[in-house]
Amino acid sequence: MSAQLAAGTYQCCDVSQSVTAAVDAGVTWIDTAPNYASGTAEATLRPVLDACPQVRVSTKVGFVPDSDRQAARDAGVLPYDRDQGHCLARPYIAWQLARSRARLGCVPDLVFVHNPEHGRMNRADVSWTLSEAFEGLESAADDGKIGGYGVATWAGLSSGMFTIPELTALAETVGGHRHHFRAVQFPVSLVHLAVVADALDGRGALAEAREAGLDVFASAPLGGGELLGAMTEELVRVIDAAASPAQAALLLALSAPGVSRVLLSASTPAHWADALGAAACAPLSPDRLRGVIDVLGT
Known part of the structure; x- marks a missing residue:
């Protein structure tokens, strides 16, 4: 299996318990964001990262945690004329990255632009926002403040607000051929099968990311946990009769062409072992993937 599991921290009830169980099980990548766990996720990860230098970490920039909003205003990096819940202006990015490094206790290996489509209604607005964000992140990477950057999106790719070739072209425009654009993150699961069907036909986001040499982080492989209740015996047999329901759902994301890492929030050693x-x-x-798609559709 070429894809690997990584520890996600979105909607974790107990970030420390989840990532400790993941690292104890051999997981070597943790994905987080400043706004996860009510703004506490990054600081919660520091003891694990301090104790386990082999573990790599990605975080994000874009959403403004409620706990950071006043400090950002006081620092003059959060414009009042923009959506106060989401900001990708260069001053805010630089400010948030400094806080992330302090909270994590290390230089993040990757920083994802978090849902750049958020609150933006047209492609031109999203393109301008991404250009500003990429400029800030290229500068941070040149200064050794981040290892590289990417784009994490829920619907930006599937809605056509931007494409993988457009993202890579923008990175080359901003950073030249030695740009630091390294990865994308988007949903791949039994309820997001269109992207898998496209990849099997050699097109779409997964195929384009692979052609561009980008790592793909598959998010929400269990649909936020909701998929587990929908895994009937018949569906499990279509995927792998020997698998547990959770394993069958994960196998889809792990097997999707072009996926590098599958983000999972699992809380116990037993869940990680499964x-x-x-x-x-x-x-x-x-x-087999086409058979699953035939059964469920896209």
């Missing part, structure tokens, strides 16, 4: 059982399986063949 998930790693899926990661140890042979990937589903293209024919």
Whole structure:
């Protein structure tokens, strides 16, 4: 299996418990954001990262945690004429990155532009926002303040607000051929099958990311946990009769062409052991993936 599991911290009930169980199970990448866990996720991760230097970490910039809003205003980096819940202006990015490094206790390996489509109604507005964000992140990477950057989106790619080729072209415009644009993050799951169907036909975001040499972080592989209740015996058999419901759902994301890492928020060692059982399986063949898509549609 080429794709690996990574620890996600979105909607974690207990970030420390979840990532400790993940790292103990051998997971070597943690994904977080300043606004996760009511603004406490990054600081909660520091003891784990301090104790486990082999673990890599990605965080994000864009959403403004309620706990940071007044400090950002006092620092003059949060314009009052913009959506106060989301900001990708260069001064705010630089300010937030400094806080992230302090909270994590290290230089993040990746920083994702978090849902750049948020609150923006047209492609021109999103393109301008991404250009400003990429400029700030290229500067931070040149200064050694981040390892690289990417774009994490829920619907920006599927809605056509931007494409992978457009993102890579923008990175080359801003940073030249040695730009630091490294990865994308978007949903891949049994309820987001269109992107998998496209990849099997050699097109779409997964195929474009692979062609561009980008890592793909698949988010929400279990649909926020809701998929587990929808995993009927029949559906599990279509995927892998020997798998548990969670393993069957994860196998889809782990087997999707072009996926590098699958983000999972699992709270206990038993949950991580079950998930790693899926990661140890042979990937589903293209024919098996097409069979799942035939059953569920896109």
